[in-house]
Amino acid sequence: MSPGPGTRWIAGTGAASLKRWLVLRPDAFADSLSEVSLAGLRGLGMRGIIVDLDNTLVGYGRDDLMPADEAWIAQAKEAGFKIVLVSNNFTTRVVRIGDRLSVPTVSAALKPLPGGFLRALKLLGTPKSATVVVGDQLFTDVLGAKLVGLHSILTHPLVPHDWHGTKILRLLERLVLGRRSRRKAS
Numbered sequence: 001m002s003p004g005p006g007t008r009w010i011a012g013t014g015a016a017s018l019k020r021w022l023v024l025r026p027d028a029f030a031d032s033l034s035e036v037s038l039a040g041l042r043g044l045g046m047r048g049i050i051v052d053l054d055n056t057l058v059g060y061g062r063d064d065l066m067p068a069d070e071a072w073i074a075q076a077k078e079a080g081f082k083i084v085l086v087s088n089n090f091t092t093r094v095v096r097i098g099d100r101l102s103v104p105t106v107s108a109a110l111k112p113l114p115g116g117f118l119r120a121l122k123l124l125g126t127p128k129s130a131t132v133v134v135g136d137q138l139f140t141d142v143l144g145a146k147l148v149g150l151h152s153i154l155t156h157p158l159v160p161h162d163w164h165g166t167k168i169l170r171l172l173e174r175l176v177l178g179r180r181s182r183r184k185a186s
């Protein structure tokens with residue numbers, strides 16, 4: 001099955017699947033949220049989508065949505081996917097963006113700790129095996145997904161600036177993934 005352009009799934013069965021769980025890597029890379037193929041997700045049995053906020057859906061600390069991403073959320077909902085925004089950021093801004101998109105939110109999620117993801121699963125009502133996390137950070141979104149047993153897709157950050165603490169994690173990401181790994185989808 002083709003996951004669609006812009007998304008590259010890492011296939012894995014048996015020993016390859018075990019390695020996938022031992023190594024901190026996402027199940028797929030995508031250039032951006034709107035490049036994630038909804039048909040591909042459907043084909044893989046996904047029904048719930050946990051979307052990171054900062055630098056995945058909006059630029060860090062910003063409210064303005066890219067039209068393509070807003071359209072992607074609308075298409076996903078129309079196609080029957082359940083969506084929840086999960087952010088380590090604080091409530092007001094997260095809820096404001098969630099309200100605009102008419103999707104529920106989990107703020108102050110403390111990713112990669114499991115609590116926020118488990119709250120999101122309750123809101124989604126989907127099993128772990130049918131839920132995917134889409135986010136721009138290896139050590140919050142992908143690691144958190146892995147700890148809870150969810151699928152994950154790593155996107156490029158929308159803008160190059162981040163919260164100060166994230167800059168250190170970006171250096172570690174480059175060490176783990178290599179500078180070019182995220183670009184394999186493009």
Ligand SMILES: [Mg+2]
Nearest residue numbers: 052054055136
């Ligand atoms: Mg992020």
